[in-house]
Amino acid sequence: xxxxxxxxxxxxxxxxxxxxxxxxxxxxxxxxxxxxxxxxxxxxxxxxxxxxxxxxxxxxxxxxxxxxxxxxxxxxxxxxxxxxxxxxxxxxxxxxxxxxxxxxxxxxxxxxxxxxxxxxxxxxxxxxxxxxxxxxxxxxxxxxxxxxxxxxxxxxxxxxxxxxxxxxxxxxxxxxxxxxxxxxxxxxxxxxxxxxxxxxxxxxxxxxxxxxxxxxxxxxxxxxxxxxxxxxxxxxxxxxxxxxxxxxxxxxxxxxxxxxxxxxxxxxxxxxxxxxxxxxxxxxxxxxxxxxxxxxxxxxxxxxxxxxxxxxxxxxxxxxxxxxxxxxxxxxxxxxxxxxxxxxxxxxxxxxxxxxxxxxxxxxxxxxxxxxxxxxxxxxxxxxxxxxxxxxxxxxxxxxxxxxxxxxxxxxxxxxxxxxxxxxxxxxxxxxxxxxxxxxxxxxxxxxxxxxxxxxxxxxxxxxxxxxxxxxxxxxxxxxxxxxxxxxxxxxxxxxxxxxxxxxxxxxxxxxxxxxx
Amino acid sequence: xxxxxxxxxxxxxxxxxxxxxxxxxxxxxxxxxxxxxxxxxxxxxxxxxxxxxxxxxxxxxxxxxxxxxxxxxxxxxxxxxxxxxxxxxxxxxxxxxxxxxxxxxxxxxxxxxxxxxxxxxxxxxxxxxxxxxxxxxxxxxxxxxxxxxxxxxxxxxxxxxxxxxxxxxxxxxxxxxxxxxxxxxxxxxxxxxxxxxxxxxxxxxxxxxxxxxxxxxxxxxxxxxxxxxxxxxxxxxxxxxxxxxxxxxxxxxxxxxxxxxxxxxxxxxxxxxxxxxxxxxxxxxxxxxxxxxxxxxxxxxxxxxxxxxxxxxxxxxxxxx
Ligand SMILES: Nc1ncnc2c1ncn2[C@@H]1O[C@H](COP(=O)(O)OP(=O)(O)OP(=O)(O)O)[C@@H](O)[C@H]1O
Ligand SMILES: [Mg+2]
Numbered sequence: 001x002x003x004x005x006x007x008x009x010x011x012x013x014x015x016x017x018x019x020x021x022x023x024x025x026x027x028x029x030x031x032x033x034x035x036x037x038x039x040x041x042x043x044x045x046x047x048x049x050x051x052x053x054x055x056x057x058x059x060x061x062x063x064x065x066x067x068x069x070x071x072x073x074x075x076x077x078x079x080x081x082x083x084x085x086x087x088x089x090x091x092x093x094x095x096x097x098x099x100x101x102x103x104x105x106x107x108x109x110x111x112x113x114x115x116x117x118x119x120x121x122x123x124x125x126x127x128x129x130x131x132x133x134x135x136x137x138x139x140x141x142x143x144x145x146x147x148x149x150x151x152x153x154x155x156x157x158x159x160x161x162x163x164x165x166x167x168x169x170x171x172x173x174x175x176x177x178x179x180x181x182x183x184x185x186x187x188x189x190x191x192x193x194x195x196x197x198x199x200x201x202x203x204x205x206x207x208x209x210x211x212x213x214x215x216x217x218x219x220x221x222x223x224x225x226x227x228x229x230x231x232x233x234x235x236x237x238x239x240x241x242x243x244x245x246x247x248x249x250x251x252x253x254x255x256x257x258x259x260x261x262x263x264x265x266x267x268x269x270x271x272x273x274x275x276x277x278x279x280x281x282x283x284x285x286x287x288x289x290x291x292x293x294x295x296x297x298x299x300x301x302x303x304x305x306x307x308x309x310x311x312x313x314x315x316x317x318x319x320x321x322x323x324x325x326x327x328x329x330x331x332x333x334x335x336x337x338x339x340x341x342x343x344x345x346x347x348x349x350x351x352x353x354x355x356x357x358x359x360x361x362x363x364x365x366x367x368x369x370x371x372x373x374x375x376x377x378x379x380x381x382x383x384x385x386x387x388x389x390x391x392x393x394x395x396x397x398x399x400x401x402x403x404x405x406x407x408x409x410x411x412x413x414x415x416x417x418x419x420x421x422x423x424x425x426x427x428x429x430x431x432x433x434x435x436x437x438x439x440x441x442x443x444x445x446x447x448x449x450x451x452x453x454x455x456x457x458x459x460x461x462x463x464x465x466x467x468x469x470x471x472x473x474x475x476x477x478x479x480x481x482x483x484x485x486x487x488x489x490x491x492x493x494x495x496x497x498x499x500x501x502x503x504x505x506x507x508x509x510x511x512x513x514x515x516x517x
Numbered sequence: 518x519x520x521x522x523x524x525x526x527x528x529x530x531x532x533x534x535x536x537x538x539x540x541x542x543x544x545x546x547x548x549x550x551x552x553x554x555x556x557x558x559x560x561x562x563x564x565x566x567x568x569x570x571x572x573x574x575x576x577x578x579x580x581x582x583x584x585x586x587x588x589x590x591x592x593x594x595x596x597x598x599x600x601x602x603x604x605x606x607x608x609x610x611x612x613x614x615x616x617x618x619x620x621x622x623x624x625x626x627x628x629x630x631x632x633x634x635x636x637x638x639x640x641x642x643x644x645x646x647x648x649x650x651x652x653x654x655x656x657x658x659x660x661x662x663x664x665x666x667x668x669x670x671x672x673x674x675x676x677x678x679x680x681x682x683x684x685x686x687x688x689x690x691x692x693x694x695x696x697x698x699x700x701x702x703x704x705x706x707x708x709x710x711x712x713x714x715x716x717x718x719x720x721x722x723x724x725x726x727x728x729x730x731x732x733x734x735x736x737x738x739x740x741x742x743x744x745x746x747x748x749x750x751x752x753x754x755x756x757x758x759x760x761x762x763x764x765x766x767x768x769x770x771x772x773x774x775x776x777x778x779x780x781x782x783x784x785x786x787x788x789x790x791x792x793x794x795x796x797x798x799x800x801x802x803x804x805x806x807x808x809x810x811x812x813x814x815x816x817x818x819x820x821x822x823x824x825x826x827x828x829x830x831x832x833x834x835x836x837x838x
Contacts, residue, residue: 382706
């Protein structure tokens with residue numbers, strides 16, 4: 001089926017592409033999970049090949065096999081006509097296969113430059129040429145059009161910026177085959193554009209690209225061909241010109257979705273929380289109210305101060321000025337504990353650093369906020385512990401063999417579902433979701449948005465932070481735009497256009513960039 | 518999403534129990550071997566002796582395990598034991614009732630643990646440093662208090678306790694049960710136990726989930742100090758003296774027992790039964806080596822090798838999982 005489609009409508013650019021990498025019956029089993037059932041697939045040189053599929057479909061697993069990060073269970077990988085063992089990352093790199101992994105796997109305590117050259121340090125007589133490395137790294141970064149310094153510590157950058165560094169790192173290594181696993185999940189539109197420019201440029205240079213994403217519009221914007229994985233099986237490959245959104249979604253989840261952004265409109269009730277002229281680290285003089293039954297969206301670039309603002313509401317950081325009112329009364333929120341006691345819940349932005357206890361079981365993570373409720377003074381009710389966890393696993397369709405599996409063994413999107421899921425049973429009044437659907441597939445996104453509706457109907461309020469404009473645009477009753485720590489604009493539902501909002505979020509930054517150029 | 522993946526084989530989830538059984542098997546195997554190869558091992562006297570020696574390390578190892586699960590370490594426990602023998606001995610000799618002497622000694626252990634919590638949480642010191650500092654200074658304080666002498670305890674009721682048995686089992690071993698059962702319930706069935714694990718796995722995520730991270734850390738070190746002080750009381754009763762230089766190097770035995778018992782020094786992995794078994798495995802090896810006339814220098818080497826082997830296999834299986 002796949003081959004006939006191509007023979008009938010050969011896309012000219014692919015015509016010249018010879019097969020550079022071929023998978024023959026590639027298979028991977030983890031204990032308890034058959035992550036990849038035998039897959040046959042050929043990649044042609046110079047193409048951008050998108051791979052899409054639900055959370056846990058096996059996309060990242062495929063990448064890990066190609067880059068030698070994990071050993072395969074069976075099957076063959078043929079590189080330029082020769083079977084390749086690909087047993088170690090080093091071997092993959094030597095062939096010219098590089099990847100930007102879903103989770104940034106760089107050293108946060110080292111500088112950007114040190115990370116770029118990690119494993120291939122520039123040294124003379126065993127002494128690192130640090131200054132030369134910073135200079136070279138800076139040249140590469142500037143050349144790629146990323147506006148980032150090479151001498152700072154990687155951990156000081158935002159996750160999105162770290163992802164760009166990871167991309168830069170992959171391109172400097174004599175790459176012939178480059179894999180991006182959900183690179184835009186943490187990027188703002190502007191950073192994503194920089195990345196797309198880079199990807200197109202690499203393609204122009206004959207590099208083959210695998211591009212994994214849950215965002216259909218990106219797939220259609222970039223890819224030449226797209227392959228769909230479902231439950232570890234390759235369900236098909238299409239030329240991008242011959243397929244559409246609906247078909248891909250249907251292939252991915254075996255059913256169709258009428259509406260992703262499921263929004264019911266409630267008449268907002270009484271104010272739950274109000275910030276009055278609140279200032280703190282990273283933001284200044286912000287005032288806003290969240291009412292019962294309302295989704296308040298916060299849009300802005302990464303680093304615009306949205307996360308800092310909500311973590312201050314939540315007591316993680318100290319406010320420097322202003323007031324917080326909870327149900328009309330001024331309150332002091334000195335710790336997360338205070339915030340939770342008032343009735344707040346926060347699903348933070350970085351699942352690895354803030355959201356999950358990775359080396360503990362899924363059920364443990366889901367129950368962490370509610371252990372107090374499911375235990376009497378002394379003992380935890382083990383039945384409650386089980387039923388609560390299983391309910392969230394079922395409701396959010398978290399793909400895990402059991403609630404006892406470690407959180408680290410789940411796919412990225414399924415880990416994200418735990419970060420959301422652990423608050424759903426908590427019964428808070430104000431839910432703060434910071435980038436809640438990063439890396440989550442369309443089907444589950446729809447599910448999560450439906451759950452938002454359920455929370456609202458019970459009289460809760462939601463603060464929704466997203467760097468993905470369509471999400472806040474379609475869901476927020478009130479949309480606040482942040483720019484450089486200030487609240488610069490407020491709109492009602494669909495009251496402003498995408499362009500206006502983007503301009504408001506970007507304005508100053510572009511002026512500054514313009515000035516530099 | 519299909520439910521296929523959910524229906525597939527269930528991973529062996531009770532890894533903890535399995536590991537515990539392996540350790541138990543190892544312990545039983547050692548006992549059988551020693552009973553066969555030596556005449557004296559299986560004697561009532563020797564078994565009682567072994568249980569007494571193992572018991573004290575076992576109780577320390579339980580407290581140590583709480584700390585290690587949070588990702589920390591408590592190097593002070595040996596010194597706390599020595600110091601506690603001094604406190605309890607001085608108080609008993611000064612004529613205080615025994616119960617009061619014990620209570621005060623335990624409170625001293627609590628205070629030392631609280632101090633560790635304070636150093637870590639409020640002063641931001643690494644656990645290794647603050648507990649190392651206490652290790653050396655407590656021994657110093659003890660020596661100052663005693664002028665470097667041993668204090669002979671002049672209460673027979675107190676010292677008799679450690680020599681006596683109840684239904685044929687040494688009192689000291691009963692103390693392991695007294696500590697072990699509440700510790701087990703605390704760690705595995707209460708929410709505070711869960712918080713120890715979550716803090717050890719990811720403190721920031723725990724904090725954002727409403728766990729009081731500071732209090733959890735205070736709790737871990739306080740319990741470790743309390744266990745050590747309790748062992749100090751038991752040791753004073755056993756040897757009949759108070760001496761600040763007693764229990765030299767016991768902190769390492771406690772850590773070793775904990776690690777042999779499956780506790781991960783990276784935090785978030787551990788149990789109560791593991792360290793208990795670990796302590797008795799160590800005690801058996803030392804005891805057996807004595808009986809077999811193995812040079813005591815070799816005992817240390819064997820202990821070291823055993824730690825490497827057990828932790829290596831544990832790691833292998835965890836990774837293979
Ligand atoms: N180290 C591991 N041990 C056990 N199971 C694993 C491990 N890594 C992944 N899995 C399982 O393999 C399956 C496929 O995971 P994979 O990470 O490839 O999914 P994915 O398609 O990348 O999903 P996502 O869109 O969420 O990133 C999942 O069910 C996951 O739970
Ligand atoms: Mg993935």
